[in-house]
Amino acid sequence: MNNKQKDLTLYNAHFIDGLVKAGVESAVISPGSRSTPMALLLAEHPDIKVYVQIDERSAAFFALGLAKASGKPTALLCTSGTAAANYLPAVAEAKNARIPLIVLTSDRPHELREVGAPQSIDQNRLYGTHAKWFAEMALPDAEEHMLRYVRITAAKAVYIAKQSPAGPVHLNFPFREPLLPQYDGLFERLEIEDLPAIHLSEGMRMLPKQEIEVLAAIFKEKEKGLIVCGEQQSEGFEKAVVELAEKLGYPILADPLSGLRSGEAHSHLIIDSYDAFLRNEKIKQEASFDIVLRFGAMPVSKALTQFIGRHDAIVHCVVDSGGGWREPIGVATHMLAADESAFCQALSARLNEQRDRSSWLENWMHINQAAKTIMQSVGEHAELDEGKLFYEVLQRLPDHSALFVGNSMPIRDLDSFFFTDERRIRLLANRGANGIDGLVSSALGAAAVTSPLYLIVGDLSLFHDLNGLLAAKLNGINITVIVINNNGGGIFSYLPQAGEQKHFELLFGTPADLDFSHAAKLYGGDYERVTDLASLDNSMAKAAKGDGLLIIEAITDRAKNVVAHRELWEKVSQEMNKLTAGEGFWK
Amino acid sequence: MNNKQKDLTLYNAHFIDGLVKAGVESAVISPGSRSTPMALLLAEHPDIKVYVQIDERSAAFFALGLAKASGKPTALLCTSGTAAANYLPAVAEAKNARIPLIVLTSDRPHELREVGAPQSIDQNRLYGTHAKWFAEMALPDAEEHMLRYVRITAAKAVYIAKQSPAGPVHLNFPFREPLLPQYDGLFERLEIEDLPAIHLSEGMRMLPKQEIEVLAAIFKEKEKGLIVCGEQQSEGFEKAVVELAEKLGYPILADPLSGLRSGEAHSHLIIDSYDAFLRNEKIKQEASFDIVLRFGAMPVSKALTQFIGRHDAIVHCVVDSGGGWREPIGVATHMLAADESAFCQALSARLNEQRDRSSWLENWMHINQAAKTIMQSVGEHAELDEGKLFYEVLQRLPDHSALFVGNSMPIRDLDSFFFTDERRIRLLANRGANGIDGLVSSALGAAAVTSPLYLIVGDLSLFHDLNGLLAAKLNGINITVIVINNNGGGIFSYLPQAGEQKHFELLFGTPADLDFSHAAKLYGGDYERVTDLASLDNSMAKAAKGDGLLIIEAITDRAKNVVAHRELWEKVSQEMNKLTAGEGFWK
Structure with a gap:
């Protein structure tokens, strides 16, 4: 040398x-x-x-x-x-x-x-x-x-x-x-x-005891509280936040990426259908709260964001171990740079007794159950539309599996159709900047260390990172890619742009007419087309064998999809109007 | 509103x-x-x-x-x-x-x-x-x-x-x-x-007369000069530089992207096979020069770069209208921020008489012709290897067509096998950073405004920007993509890394086993596999019809390819040894 x-x-x-x-x-x-x-x-x-x-x-x-x-x-x-x-x-x-x-x-x-x-x-x-x-x-x-x-x-x-x-x-x-x-x-x-190594360690951010005491005193006074949980990474958080919620008697509005909707955290306090029922005007107006405690990233639900932004709570705490300013709504009163689990534990410890179950909490649980029942009725749709497809795929995921979902529509459908579940299903997504890029590769990287892994993406996202599929072959990784192919940008059908006839398909719909069976062949994968529950069962059974790359494609329709979703939300909304009729409900 | x-x-x-x-x-x-x-x-x-x-x-x-x-x-x-x-x-x-x-x-x-x-x-x-x-x-x-x-x-x-x-x-x-x-x-x-518009205009950079005079006096004294032309965009440059070269009696070493190897510029002073004969040690040592005049970007040929870097010329001018420091060799004596065409014209005007044809110039033309003849013999190869394929494709390009070439091997094969030609073929490449990314899209963007356009790329480059193909369909653009598929990174076989058995295929060869017929199907294109001259003829005839996307795939072999190229260069080198034998040649 x-x-x-x-x-x-x-x-x-x-x-x-x-x-x-x-x-x-x-x-x-x-x-x-x-x-x-x-x-x-x-x-x-x-x-x-x-x-x-x-x-x-x-x-x-x-x-x-x-x-x-x-x-x-x-x-x-x-x-x-x-x-x-x-x-x-x-x-x-x-x-x-x-x-x-x-x-x-x-x-x-x-x-x-x-x-x-x-x-x-x-x-x-x-x-x-x-x-x-x-x-x-x-x-x-x-x-x-x-x-x-x-x-x-x-x-x-x-x-x-x-x-x-x-x-x-x-x-x-x-x-x-x-x-x-x-x-x-x-x-x-x-x-x-x-050879020498340097020990690396990082302490946890803990609020001073006095501050916890002041906060505990405030929380004790307020019955109408909400806990909102987005994606976070604090260890032991699920258990700690459920304990805290039980003491406070507050519902937990849990984003699917919070980790709270599945596995051990499973609690009756977890509200999983808020995105559906918070679209109801009456609830938005009447369910006013005094206090909000937020953890992690902002949840995906726009209905939730708008609901929270509508009411000025007396106290609105944002707890973030990273000390980030995760507050796009502009209503926070307390920004707390503190470890989420440690914060929950410290606050729980200061709240001696558990609050008696209040009508506030009962109401949230009640309307959530009613909304959920309607949302679950998507399974009874005759056609395998996007909602039903999502719901049925979720039903078929094995315990201890991981599900990576794309941005745009899939993360929203996950929010709509992933209900609290005892199966331990790890839900993953790229919600830093919510791009439709890099999703195949991100899922494959995750699949390299957690298996089995399923990816649900739209056709544009799959196209955007189609090159990502090569990594399955080059590195011998098993993955099931479920592509909901509605031939273009489905989310635009939900936005005001949908009203524009002129230029809509050119700029927003962008139908690419892609048949992903060719992509499967190009990257040495298997391919299944899903058209009904029987073929879905077959495909998911094949996926369970976990042999390299499997692409499962379902063809859906952008226009029908908006209608089907809106019908479900409308049903929920009517049910909400019924349930909360009269002036006594939120008293 | x-x-x-x-x-x-x-x-x-x-x-x-x-x-x-x-x-x-x-x-x-x-x-x-x-x-x-x-x-x-x-x-x-x-x-x-x-x-x-x-x-x-x-x-x-x-x-x-x-x-x-x-x-x-x-x-x-x-x-x-x-x-x-x-x-x-x-x-x-x-x-x-x-x-x-x-x-x-x-x-x-x-x-x-x-x-x-x-x-x-x-x-x-x-x-x-x-x-x-x-x-x-x-x-x-x-x-x-x-x-x-x-x-x-x-x-x-x-x-x-x-x-x-x-x-x-x-x-x-x-x-x-x-x-x-x-x-x-x-x-x-x-x-x-x-509505109002602002007139936008930019003046040309011209050197002061006195400076041109000083340079002209130097150039007049030096018989052994070289003009080197890379990619440049100055209008009228081809004509101006040929005129200047004729006055000076210097050969023009013209990179394929200079625009000088094809069309109107066509001149006997243009040296197009320097990359082959400058690999010869004897020429590298003996063909010493006094003066170099460079225009445009650094040519792709490493043999040329090394040759120029070996001799300290008394004067080494780099002329660039953009005023960039395009000088990776470290031997320049004059950096001249001046329009290339205007500079050539001004210098020509100061050189009253044309220099008599010197043995210096004759030698360059002579060895170039000898090297070219050997390089052209690639057409006689029995097998359709990469060199022959490149050569044969080039032979079949129609007048007034455009050719976009990939980086890594294609640009080097273009340098080796594109000889001065009266056809007006526009040669394009991405030589800013020489990436293997974005080539399909760059070619398609060019094809949107110049037609017919052919793209020659390797399999890794085509893979890297496979998504680019969608633009052909979405925007109704005609393009012929010729992919030389040697199943991996062919250029590494030419580099010292090729000697490493361990980890070579994993890190450098990276065989992706892609059959691009599936890509053609995915993006709604036609596909042809080329195995011999007859199928190449058929494919190029199909390409001439210019109907959307056509992928022409040729399967080659990385290992054989290096051997075939090296054999050609070795033949050239031996011929050079013969031609320049004795001490009198460069006198």
């Missing part, structure tokens, strides 16, 4: 071992030349699993899904130039969704930058405000203090990425030719088990 | 009309909600052609290709969030390749930013240093001075984007709901033909 090769080899090896010691278990690599030293050493390290995806945009979303499902920081590596630019959509999503990504871009050395050299763009702070941290790395150097620097930087990158709110960090590595390290058997020779 | 709708409508309408008056003829739109007012008004404006592509990454490359082929600034529009982030790869390419793009992103209004509202990321300076100019636009406002502001900003955006070096500009538009403008018939009512 000459000196240059030694510099290249040891510098990269210690960096990678530094990542591993800091808890990185997986790396997603896209092929390229400039990234060669890092790629070969990642493939060589015994304690890191390497995944390959050729399209860097998909690769980055794959890493995001993997990090999301595993809760562990995931590394990403690409070559120089526009390759690195392709990471931006996933980096932006990771920043908003708080996913720890270690983005490693290789770059030309300084003398080849901005002088017209090939495959070279300005990679300095390439992701702008969307990376939590950026560092331009030193050139490879095997001096002892430089190996220490690069190990420390690896640990620091993980430390920053994981700290609440978690997010992506970006390290840019200049590499000078020649690019080949001497990797074979290197990590054994380095005796990596004896 | 209420006041809000009036603000939204007139503000966007005047902006769009401002773009049109400044010379924007096309806009590429991706569907979305936030961008509704701008999208509807773009579709409504009588003088702007709207193209639709659902995938924003592909949309941006489509706009880039369209702007590249038309020479006109092209607008791009998307919704908020990661949609906008998907533009970055094309924006980075446009910056490096000097393509004028008007990037319009719609955004949430200020009160919905960074508060956890959906589909919202920080779009401020989203493209960092990769946009020439960024502006955060005012909220829609129909006050007269605000309509003037928005018209002026449209003109300014085009003015900046087009100025040499051209590039992308980014305007971020906050839109508040409701988002529907009153568009139907609006532009007639506005009587846009009478």
Whole structure:
């Protein structure tokens, strides 16, 4: 090994071992030349699993899904130039969704930058405000203090990425030719088990006792309270929030991504059909509350957001362990940067007795049950429309499975048709920026660490990240992709744009006329077309075998779909009018 | 029209009309909600052609290709969030390749930013240093001075984007709901033909006479000179540089993208096989020169770059109308920010007489002819290998056609096998950052304004931008995509990485096993498999009919391909040794 090769080899090896010691278990690599030293050493390290995806945009979303499902920081590596630019959509999503990504871009050395050299763009702070941290790395150097620097930087990158709110960090590595390290058997020779590691830990944010006491006193006084839960990652939260709700006698309006609608959290306090009944004008007007306690991201339901925004509660607390300003409604009175579980426990402890069950709580449970019954009647529809399809697929998911849902319509249908359930079904989505991009890859990344995994997406989302499917084949991952193909942008039929005849199909409907059986063939997957419950049963049985990629396609109709949904909501609304008739209901 | 709708409508309408008056003829739109007012008004404006592509990454490359082929600034529009982030790869390419793009992103209004509202990321300076100019636009406002502001900003955006070096500009538009403008018939009512326009013009950069005289005196003294031409956009350059070369008696080493190898420029001074014979050690050592005059981007040939870098010429001029530092070799003595054509004309005018034909020039023409003859013998290969395929396809291109080539291997094969030709074939590629991304879309964008257009790409490039194919169907564009499918990253077989058995296929070869007949079916295209000259003839005849999308796939072998190329180069090298034997050749 000459000196240059030694510099290249040891510098990269210690960096990678530094990542591993800091808890990185997986790396997603896209092929390229400039990234060669890092790629070969990642493939060589015994304690890191390497995944390959050729399209860097998909690769980055794959890493995001993997990090999301595993809760562990995931590394990403690409070559120089526009390759690195392709990471931006996933980096932006990771920043908003708080996913720890270690983005490693290789770059030309300084003398080849901005002088017209090939495959070279300005990679300095390439992701702008969307990376939590950026560092331009030193050139490879095997001096002892430089190996220490690069190990420390690896640990620091993980430390920053994981700290609440978690997010992506970006390290840019200049590499000078020649690019080949001497990797074979290197990590054994380095005796990596004896190499030093830095212990990384982060304390939990806890509010001072006095403040909890003040809050407890307020909560004790208020009977008409609501707990609202969105997506969050605090450990033990489900149990803690249910305990708190029981003491307070408040209903929990639980977004599907809160984790509260399924599995152990299962509680009669959980309200799962609010999106349907909060569309009712009478309820919106009359169910006025005194206090709101919000955890996690804003729920997907627009009806809920509008309902909360309509009433100025005396107290409206937003609790977020990440200290983010997750408050698009503009009504918060308390912004509390505190761990969600710890907050619930501390508050519960200050509330000595459980409140007697109030009519307030009974009302919420009552109308929720009534609305739910109507929403569940979607199963009785003669036609396998989008609502029924969603409902029936959900019925057929096995215990301990994971479901990744697309944005736009699927996440809304999940909200409508996923009711509290004892099965432990992990619900995942990309709700950082709610893009229709990268969903296939995010689901596949999740499927790499949690199985079985089902993805439900619309046709435009599947198209947008069709390249993502290649990762199933390249990395031997099992996934079932259920595509609801309504030939275009279904959500626009719900928006005011739907009223515009002129230009509507050109700009919003955008029918792409895609038959995904060809996509299945292209990516070596199986394909099933679903037209009725019998074929759905067959398809889901095939999915249960979990053998590589399976695409299940159902053809639906955008126009009929809006009508069917609106009919259900209208039924719910009429039932609500009946139930809450008279002046006594909310008293 | 209420006041809000009036603000939204007139503000966007005047902006769009401002773009049109400044010379924007096309806009590429991706569907979305936030961008509704701008999208509807773009579709409504009588003088702007709207193209639709659902995938924003592909949309941006489509706009880039369209702007590249038309020479006109092209607008791009998307919704908020990661949609906008998907533009970055094309924006980075446009910056490096000097393509004028008007990037319009719609955004949430200020009160919905960074508060956890959906589909919202920080779009401020989203493209960092990769946009020439960024502006955060005012909220829609129909006050007269605000309509003037928005018209002026449209003109300014085009003015900046087009100025040499051209590039992308980014305007971020906050839109508040409701988002529907009153568009139907609006532009007639506005009587846009009478609305004011700002005349935009840019002067040419000309060196002072005295400096030209000093340079002319130097050039007169030096017999052993080289003119090197890469991709450039100066009008009339081909003619001007050939005239100058004739006066100086210098060979012109012309990159295929210089435009000099085909059509009218056709001259015996043009050297087209330097990439083959400059691999010969003897020539590299002995053909030493005194002076180099370079125009445009650095040519693709690494052999040429290394050859130039080896000799310190007394004078090494880099002429660039954009004033860029296009000098990765580190040997320039003169950096001249001047229009290429004007420079050639001015210098020619100062060189009174034409130099007698020197042995220097004769030698270059002689070895070029010898090398070319050997390279052309690829046509005699029994097997339809990559070299032969490339050569045979090129033979079959019709006059006045355009050829877009992929990066990695295709651009290098173009360099090897596209010889000076009287046919006017327009050669296009994305050489700003040389990415393998966005090539299908760039070619389709070009095909929207120049026809017939052929794209030659490798399988990984076609895979990377497979989504791009949708634009052919959505916008009714004809294109022939010729995919050389060697099942993976063919270029790595030429690099030192090829020596690494371990991890090679995983990290570099990356065989994806794609059969693109399925892609053709998915996107409603025709498909032909080429295995010999007869099937190539048939396929090219089908292509000549120009009916939508046609994919022509040829299966090749990565390993054999390297061997075949190296055999050709070795033959050339041996011939060069023979030709230049003895000490007298370069005297």
